[in-house]
Amino acid sequence: MTHSGGRKSISYVFPIFNESGNIRRLYDVISETTAGLDYDIELVFVNDGSKDNSLELLRDLQMTDRRILVIDFARNYGHQVAVTAGIDAATGDAVIIMDSDLQDPPEVSLELISRWEEGFDVVYAQRRTRKDTPFKRFTAWAFYVMLRRIASIEIPANTGDFRLLDRVVVDEIKKFREHDRFIRGMVSYVGFNQAAVQFDRDERLNGKSGYPLGKMLKLAADGVFGFSTFPLTLISRIGMITALLSVVGIAYAVLMKVFSPNTVVEGWTFIVTSILFVGGLQLIMLGILGGYIGRIYTEVQNRPLYGVRAVYGATDRRATPAISEAETE
Known part of the structure; x- marks a missing residue:
């Protein structure tokens, strides 16, 4: 003063x-x-x-x-x-x-x-x-x-x-x-x-x-x-993109089942890749959510x-x- x-x-x-x-x-x-x-x-x-x-x-x-x-x-x-x-x-x-x-x-x-x-x-x-x-x-x-x-x-x-x-x-x-x-x-x-x-x-x-x-x-x-709050918005955007890609994958699997049933067994690699891709995205999104939740926890402790x-x-x-x-x- x-x-x-x-x-x-x-x-x-x-x-x-x-x-x-x-x-x-x-x-x-x-x-x-x-x-x-x-x-x-x-x-x-x-x-x-x-x-x-x-x-x-x-x-x-x-x-x-x-x-x-x-x-x-x-x-x-x-x-x-x-x-x-x-x-x-x-x-x-x-x-x-x-x-x-x-x-x-x-x-x-x-x-x-x-x-x-x-x-x-x-x-x-x-x-x-x-x-x-x-x-x-x-x-x-x-x-x-x-x-x-x-x-x-x-x-x-x-x-x-x-x-x-x-x-x-x-x-x-x-x-x-x-x-x-x-x-x-x-x-x-x-x-x-x-x-x-x-x-x-x-x-x-x-x-x-x-x-x-x-x-x-x-x-x-x-x-x-x-x-x-952009990382939280990013989660929903990536989720929508992943959902669209999943729809494409499902459509591909159905079409292959209908028009080329003899090659469906060969889709094991596709399935595993899809699971790993989606699982990795989920872990990343959970990590972002965890960052915000951890800060909430710290503030609540006061x-x-x-x-x-x-x-x-x-x-x-x-x-x-x-x-x-x-x-x-």
Whole structure:
């Protein structure tokens, strides 16, 4: 919120998972980048169950800088939940979400702030180029093409979670408590005035990516299942096509029985192929249904999104999820 003296405040949120090689450099660059800003700056670091000494490094920084708030998760909950905890705890008039590997250039955040001051509620950083492997570039392109075609809302292509959210948007996002989270989709869903800032994504400074193939696929599934019912529609369409093919197969079998009865015995291969084909389709469809049902089961359990071991900051604050009235009824 706006602090005494009328100055606005901006919170930076950084999810941290095994980033010991990047933390000090990240802090130095952010401090240098924001040194000339006429805002009160808050730095929120969420330690997402790191196995290295990330927490110790963060605590050392917090002891020397009262702007820092460190949230230490009880275990690893994942990138999207860590970002959520940072949003929950941030107090700024605007919140900037950034990865901690310095692939998101901190200086771009100044452009986000500038566009925010022009009146935009959401300003997202959109990748013009990215220094990733050809495989990652291709899969990212394919994912956004698919999402653009099937999602119920428009989610800008070539964007991650690097963006600025006005306080009014933050308050809306905090109402979203689903467990399988796709934050960039939520931001698109809430609407408001949104604008893009183009940037060139750098290489990772140190360490390994927090999004290996398995986690990338999980995030892609969350984006599809969370913001599209197209897979369910696809089931009915494929079912109709399969039914038509079955009718063709039945007609073929009847015609062969009538006009060429001596060759009917030879249809064993056709029967087996048909059974395997239909059985495979059924398993695929059941898998899609299972994806949605599994998410329903998770939401019905209504468990907390995350557990906090400790909070280290200048004031005794705890990052607690915002609970809507619907959740308390």
